[in-house]
Amino acid sequence: MTMGTHILVSEIFHSIQGESSFAGWPCAFIRLAGCGHGCRHCDTAYAEEEGILMPIEEAVRQALSFGAPCVEVTGGEPLRQPGVYPLLKALCDGSPHVLLETGGFLPVDRVDPRVLSIIDIKPPSSGVAEDNCIENIPIAQRTPGKFEFKFVLASRADYLWAKSFITVHGMAGTCTIIFGAVFGELDPRYLAEWILEDRLPVRMQLQLHKYIWKPDTRGV
Numbered sequence: 290m291t292m293g294t295h296i297l298v299s300e301i302f303h304s305i306q307g308e309s310s311f312a313g314w315p316c317a318f319i320r321l322a323g324c325g326h327g328c329r330h331c332d333t334a335y336a337e338e339e340g341i342l343m344p345i346e347e348a349v350r351q352a353l354s355f356g357a358p359c360v361e362v363t364g365g366e367p368l369r370q371p372g373v374y375p376l377l378k379a380l381c382d383g384s385p386h387v388l389l390e391t392g393g394f395l396p397v398d399r400v401d402p403r404v405l406s407i408i409d410i411k412p413p414s415s416g417v418a419e420d421n422c423i424e425n426i427p428i429a430q431r432t433p434g435k436f437e438f439k440f441v442l443a444s445r446a447d448y449l450w451a452k453s454f455i456t457v458h459g460m461a462g463t464c465t466i467i468f469g470a471v472f473g474e475l476d477p478r479y480l481a482e483w484i485l486e487d488r489l490p491v492r493m494q495l496q497l498h499k500y501i502w503k504p505d506t507r508g509v
């Protein structure tokens with residue numbers, strides 16, 4: 290584990306934001322190393338490999354050097370490293386739009402309030418749905434506009450589970466909710482039709498970067 294002045298980085302790169310209300314914008318990414326959750330659909334298992342220990346200011350310098358309209362910290366699971374909090378704060382001091390993508394297993398209550406946190410809710414097909422951090426829902430409801438919940442679904446069963454989840458947790462109308470399809474597993478057309486049939490107040494989204502580049506391309 291890292292000290293609060295350094296972070297373990299898997300990669301820093303410049304790409305198109307793929308999965309949030311910022312989808313489509315050029316974005317600088319800092320991918321932090323390490324996670325350990327082993328979700329079935331993980332597309333960044335390489336971030337489990339050992340990263341490079343870097344001073345926070347150096348990661349900030351590299352990310353801001355792209356001059357992108359937004360900057361995102363992702364993983365791996367970025368919230369595992371104590372250095373993520375000063376990293377996010379330093380990025381907010383240098384960029385007007387800072388995003389965090391987290392797997393949704395850890396609380397987001399210590400994240401700088403200027404950050405837009407995009408929190409996964411893992412469905413049953415991920416194999417880790419029982420680890421979702423439910424406490425993040427009331428945190429998001431208290432601060433509208435600063436959190437988005439992302440469900441990436443692989444099947445009709447996942448969809449029905451997610452539909453029930455947003456009802457049970459009172460999320461409709463109180464949280465920004467994104468439904469997406471696992472690339473290559475669920476035809477987005479079906480997901481679109483189910484959302485429309487059920488009149489769900491969710492925003493549908495594709496994993497944009499996987500349509501632009503080959504789905505297994507790193508650093509995008």
Ligand code: SF4
Nearest residue numbers: 324327328331365392
């Ligand atoms: S939380 Fe994210 S990085 Fe970690 S195993 Fe799951 S999908 Fe992969």
